[in-house]
Structures are given as structure tokens and as C-alpha cells.
Amino acid sequence: MTFVHAFQSEWLKRKRSFASVLILGGSLFTPAIVTMVRLTHYHGLPKVYAAAGFWPAMWRACWESMAVFFLPLCAILATSLITQIEFKSNAWKQVHTLPISAAVIFVSKLAVIVLMLIEFLLIFNAGIYLAGMIPHWLVPGVPRPHGEFWDLPLLRENALYFLAALPILAAQYLMALRSQNVLMPIGIGFLAWVGALALVSSRYAIWWPYSFTIIHYVKDKPKGAQFAAVTQLPWLALAFFLLLTIASYALFVTKPEKG
Amino acid sequence: MHCLETHDLHHRFATHDVLRGISMQVPAGSIYGFLGPNGAGKTTTLRLILGLLQKQQGEITIFGERFDRNRIAILRRIGSMIESPSLYDHLTAAENLRVLQLIHRCPERRIGEVLELVGLAHTGNKRAKQFSLGMRQRLAIGMALLHGPELIVLDEPTNGLDPEGIIEIRNLLWELNRRQGCTILVSSHLLSEIDRVATHVGVLGRGKLLFQGSIEELRRHRQEVRSVRISTSDNRAAVAALCDEGVNAQLEDDEIVIVPMSGERIAALNRRLVAQNVDVYEIRSVRNDLETIFLDLVRETA
Numbered sequence: 001m002t003f004v005h006a007f008q009s010e011w012l013k014r015k016r017s018f019a020s021v022l023i024l025g026g027s028l029f030t031p032a033i034v035t036m037v038r039l040t041h042y043h044g045l046p047k048v049y050a051a052a053g054f055w056p057a058m059w060r061a062c063w064e065s066m067a068v069f070f071l072p073l074c075a076i077l078a079t080s081l082i083t084q085i086e087f088k089s090n091a092w093k094q095v096h097t098l099p100i101s102a103a104v105i106f107v108s109k110l111a112v113i114v115l116m117l118i119e120f121l122l123i124f125n126a127g128i129y130l131a132g133m134i135p136h137w138l139v140p141g142v143p144r145p146h147g148e149f150w151d152l153p154l155l156r157e158n159a160l161y162f163l164a165a166l167p168i169l170a171a172q173y174l175m176a177l178r179s180q181n182v183l184m185p186i187g188i189g190f191l192a193w194v195g196a197l198a199l200v201s202s203r204y205a206i207w208w209p210y211s212f213t214i215i216h217y218v219k220d221k222p223k224g225a226q227f228a229a230v231t232q233l234p235w236l237a238l239a240f241f242l243l244l245t246i247a248s249y250a251l252f253v254t255k256p257e258k259g
Numbered sequence: 260m261h262c263l264e265t266h267d268l269h270h271r272f273a274t275h276d277v278l279r280g281i282s283m284q285v286p287a288g289s290i291y292g293f294l295g296p297n298g299a300g301k302t303t304t305l306r307l308i309l310g311l312l313q314k315q316q317g318e319i320t321i322f323g324e325r326f327d328r329n330r331i332a333i334l335r336r337i338g339s340m341i342e343s344p345s346l347y348d349h350l351t352a353a354e355n356l357r358v359l360q361l362i363h364r365c366p367e368r369r370i371g372e373v374l375e376l377v378g379l380a381h382t383g384n385k386r387a388k389q390f391s392l393g394m395r396q397r398l399a400i401g402m403a404l405l406h407g408p409e410l411i412v413l414d415e416p417t418n419g420l421d422p423e424g425i426i427e428i429r430n431l432l433w434e435l436n437r438r439q440g441c442t443i444l445v446s447s448h449l450l451s452e453i454d455r456v457a458t459h460v461g462v463l464g465r466g467k468l469l470f471q472g473s474i475e476e477l478r479r480h481r482q483e484v485r486s487v488r489i490s491t492s493d494n495r496a497a498v499a500a501l502c503d504e505g506v507n508a509q510l511e512d513d514e515i516v517i518v519p520m521s522g523e524r525i526a527a528l529n530r531r532l533v534a535q536n537v538d539v540y541e542i543r544s545v546r547n548d549l550e551t552i553f554l555d556l557v558r559e560t561a
Contacts (some may be wrong), residue, residue, distance in 0.1 A: 009358050091347065092304075098363075099332070099334040099335040099357070189443075257313075
């Protein structure tokens, strides 16, 4: 019960924060752009909507920018900003004088960030669905898309992207818990993401946690042929996540000065 | 019965000894003023008491139990505010309290009661970042007392407040202590504040507890005569006459200052001055004020 209450308390702290705005904006950005482009170039839409494989094509189109850009960057920013709320509010000293253990503090805060990632994916999925349906609802002559959105491997794909993003969360959490300056974790995270972009053409990218969402997107495409045989990515991501989380917790509880 | 006790508390930052054997006893039901100049070690002591710093040497007992062995159970009964207020600026006053209410699992109605008590019930949807310094300080105190703690630890709660704000906080502390029976440990470098609000006092200087006792004990020190000051028509002639009588007399601010002595001896000196044709305008005893006691105590360690 202590954890549930600590989690509710942490969840409340994210209210009206920039991180929660970022989750909403970041997840809806690509679907919104796709919708706007389709509404402005609506002449070819009847053909596109009648074609077989409408939803898989839509899914791939939306995920390209999401996997490469928005998901890793939103994970970097949201994790850093949520964790930094305590530094910004000068509130670590208050948190550490509450009648809860360090483990509960650590896990409840991390759980909020993980839930925000799930929220991000859910909103993004809803955004893809709406981006597909809005032209059909608004533009006369555009048929209902061929096939069903629900036939996509939604659960599997979202779960794999979720796992691929977890190491970024853990690495950012570790840095944001240590640094009083919000720019430090964000700056390092951004550089790590740039490093991931540079590394992704190499097979060594599978050892760089910031590249996992990109690898998961490109591995079925010609430009990601070097990752075609990589099947252990979710396990690798999980291992990185656990390793970084354990390291982060050890540093958190052994900090001699709290707040 | 002591609500809080520390025994031989030492703390060192790098090569600097910040605390050197602090043994303090805070009686249950008291308002304990923890007084000392800036850098004396007040905040370090309070942070150790609350577990914000890792204890290096000594013992801390709160409600009769060792803090390091019963941390969570003890923290359930403590409310605190250390240094500047810890507020979530993007949340309202009620939401800031709700963050803590969820953890303390106290009734939700306490949020409204506390807002009323600290005079912030009218703030509604206003976010904490729009609050004045006084409002922030009051909200932080409200957060400390939300769950009805038995011990409240406040570090410099009147810092940065205007006189009206200081009076408000003082009244609030009195009310909490008298009406709800809270023990309050309040630190300050403002002597006048501690003098007005505390029932007990501990004076800290350079990491050492220089005085500890009730405010009455401190006031007894205050009653002691520090010097006698004499004002006459001819101070130079008076000083010469007093020296002839074997009294160590000095001129200070157009007055003669002599050491304390009995009433009979002062009367005899007065007769001697009059006999020397010196008109005596005033003879008065100068008693210790709290500031003098405090400065003397602090200077002793310098």
C-alpha cells in the first residue's frame, strides 16, 4: 500500500509539468502532421484508402519519425524533467523526511516515468488511428481505409518499442538523480542520441542502448540489413535497463547527503 | 521526558569539524529555540536529526527510540521544514498538501483545515510560483504540520519575512504548541525571535552547545547586573575621586562605568562625590540582556 500511495503522490507531481505536455505533444506530433498533409493533398486519397495494406503502410510512415526522433528524445527529456522536479522544487530534503523507504521513493518515481512512456505509446497509437480515419470522416469521396487498424500487431510492436526505449529511461534516470543541473542529463542524453544516429549504420549499434528504438525500426528494412539476424534486442534492452536501474539505485541509496 | 535527545553528535565535512559533541535535550511539549550565528552548525544538526545527513558519530533518540533503528516509524510522527520551503511551484497550495497527504494517509479534510490554519484557504487555483515569500513560508509550515505530527522541526522559519509575517509565524507556533501540544524545535539566528517564542533554548557556537536550559534560566542570567553607570556634572573629577576610593572607574560615552557592587557601597560613593562638589545626576545598574549573554557565549568559543 505504501508504494501505491507513493506512486499516486508522484503521479500528482507531474500534473501541469512540462514533461506531461511533452508526452502529449511528442506523441501526437507525427499523426497531426500526417493528418494535415493528407487533408491538404486530398486528391489522391481515395486510391490510397482503397489500397490493400493501408494500415501497415500508415503504421510504418508514422513510426519512422517516432522511432528515430520523437521516442528517444521524448524519453530523454521527460525522464530528465520528471526526475528534476525535486531539484527544481528544492524538495529532495522533504521527500527524504517522509515516512517511506528509499526503495519506495526510487521505484515510485521510476514507475511514473515508465507509465508516462506507456501513456506516450497509447496516445501515439490513438493518433495513428485518428490520422487514418479523419480524412475518411472529413473528405467526401474518401472511402473507409482498407483493412482494420486492430489487425495490426499492436500489442507486439508496442511492447517491443517499449522495451527498446527502457534503457534510455534508466540511463536518463541515473543521470537525473545525480545531477542538480537539468541540462547535464539532457545534454548527455542528446549527445548519446546523436551517437546512436552515427552508430546505427554499424553492427556495433546493438551495444549502444540509445540506438535500440532505431534498430527495431530499421531491422526489417534494406538499410538495416546488418540487424536482420538480431533477435535478442528485447532481451538486450531489458538487460541494459536492469543493469542501469540497479546501478542507479545503488548510487541513490548510498548518497551521503540527501536533499 | 525528552522528546528528542542527541548524545555526543559529531560531524565533519572534509577537513572541517562542523559539530563537536552536541548533546541536546528537547523536552516534550516545549518550544525549543535552537540559537546560533550563521555557520554555527544549526542546519547540520537538524539535517542529522532528520536523517538527511549520514551520521558519523553520536546518537539520536526521538520519542525514546534510536532514530537509525526506527527511521520510518519516527518520521511518521515528525513534520519538518529545513532551510527554504520545498514547494512544487507548478501545483496549487491544496495540491502541494495532497502530495504529502497521500503519503501520510491522513484524512483529506486535513488539507482544508491546514490551509485555513496557515491562512491560505483563499488561494484556490493559484499556483505556488505566484505566492509571496510569506505565503510560501506558511505553506511550507502547513506541509510540515499536515499529518498532525508530535514533533515539528523548523529551520529558520521566519527567514526573509517582513515583521507582519514574523508575527504570524510566531502566533502559529504558539497556537500549535499550546492548542495541539506539539513539541517544536525551531532554529534561528535571530535572538529576539527565540526570546519571544521559545520555552527552552539551546545556544550553538562553532559546533558546540554553549548553553541549554529553560528560557527562565536564561532570563536569570539576564537579571545579573553587568555594570553600574554614573552620570555627573564633572565626570573627570568624579573618576579621580572614585579611583581614590579604590574603585576601577572608566569613562565611556560621557558616563562613568564601574563594576557591580552592593547598594551600601554605591551610596557611600555617592556621598563621597557630593562631598567633592560633584553633582550626581544619575546612578543606574546595567543588566545583562539576551544579546549580551549570547555574544558572550559565542565569543567564549572564538
